[in-house]
Amino acid sequence: ETGVTQSPTHLIKTRGQQVTLRCSSQSGHNTVSWYQQALGQGPQFIFQYYREEENGRGNFPPRFSGLQFPNYSSELNVNALELDDSALYLCASSTGGQVNTGELFFGEGSRLTVL
Amino acid sequence: QKEVEQDPGPLSVPEGAIVSLNCTYSNSAFQYFMWYRQYSRKGPELLMYTYSSGNKEDGRFTAQVDKSSKYISLFIRDSQPSDSATYLCARNSQGGSEKLVFGKGTKLTVNP
Numbered sequence: 001e002t003g004v005t006q007s008p009t010h011l012i013k014t015r016g017q018q019v020t021l022r023c024s025s026q027s028g029h030n031t032v033s034w035y036q037q038a039l040g041q042g043p044q045f046i047f048q049y050y051r052e053e054e055n056g057r058g059n060f061p062p063r064f065s066g067l068q069f070p071n072y073s074s075e076l077n078v079n080a081l082e083l084d085d086s087a088l089y090l091c092a093s094s095t096g097g098q099v100n101t102g103e104l105f106f107g108e109g110s111r112l113t114v115l
Numbered sequence: 116q117k118e119v120e121q122d123p124g125p126l127s128v129p130e131g132a133i134v135s136l137n138c139t140y141s142n143s144a145f146q147y148f149m150w151y152r153q154y155s156r157k158g159p160e161l162l163m164y165t166y167s168s169g170n171k172e173d174g175r176f177t178a179q180v181d182k183s184s185k186y187i188s189l190f191i192r193d194s195q196p197s198d199s200a201t202y203l204c205a206r207n208s209q210g211g212s213e214k215l216v217f218g219k220g221t222k223l224t225v226n227p
Contacts (some may be wrong), residue, residue: 004158021225040123042203042217043159056214089157103149104215106158 003012003027004093004107012113013081021110023067023091031055032074033104034066043090049074078112086114118142121204121218130227134191138204138218142187147207148180150189153220154200162189162202194225 003026022098025032031050037042045058049068063079072093078085088111092104121138128134140148146167151159163178165171165187171178179188187204201220208214 040219042119042121042205043215044218045214045216048214058214070220094156103164104159106160108156108158 004091004105006089006091006107006110007008008110010111010113011109012115014115015081015083017081018077018079019081019110019112021078021089021091023074023076023093023107025072025074025091025093026105029093029095029105030072031094032068032072033092033094034074034076035092035106036060037088037090037109038084039087046076081114083114086112088112118216119204119206119218121221123221125222125224127224127226128194128196130196132225134189134194134198134223134225136189136191136202136204136221136223138187139185140206143167143182143185144214145206145208147204148178148187149207149215150176150178151203151204151205151217152186152200159203161185169173194223196225196227199224 005024007022034046035115040113046060048056052068065077069075088109089111090108094104119140120227149164150162152162153159165178165180168182175192177190201222203217203220205215205217
């Protein structure tokens with residue numbers, strides 16, 4: 001098991017609400033990436049944080065935002081929830097220096113259901 | 116056109132079979148290709164990565180990249196029930212970010 005922990009594991013929200021998901025990265029890792037995995041799909045890159053700054057963003061609207069804290073933990077915030085936001089949200093940490101090998105350490109994810 | 120195409124299966128094989136999982140990609144500019152394994156209700160874990168073309172072997176697993184045909188393969192020898200999972204192929208991005216582009220994943224079941 002990786003040292004990446006995510007909370008909450010499951011949550012249910014209604015359309016229009018806001019949600020905050022949390023991630024603690026593996027010890028020694030300074031880079032956190034967030035991915036969205038819809039049912040039956042592969043993970044899609046949302047954004048990455050390196051040393052508390054956003055460092056790359058995928059094709060997601062501004063209502064998806066994030067933060068990284070000095071201890072390298074991270075939050076993903078989604079405003080104005082839509083039904084299509086229902087998915088497994090995965091946090092992955094890495095050292096930043098192993099970028100090209102694609103070695104990310106994923107948490108078990110937060111499963112969000114939007115009704 | 117999706118950047119990484121992967122047949123979602125499902126694929127069901129008997130224990131001991133050789134499994135072949137495949138992906139195609141559209142942009143030949145990228146160099147690193149990975150295979151992740153995802154058990155049910157878990158996050159993906161990196162199995163192997165390969166650089167450019169060629170083969171890479173790790174125990175019962177062999178990853179192969181053919182850049183001329185833009186084809187990525189993962190072979191599993193002597194498959195075991197514990198190999199039952201979804202297998203995701205991925206490639207890295209230019210610029211060195213941790214942005215990986217994943218295929219849809221192939222769900223594999225190995226029957227005892």
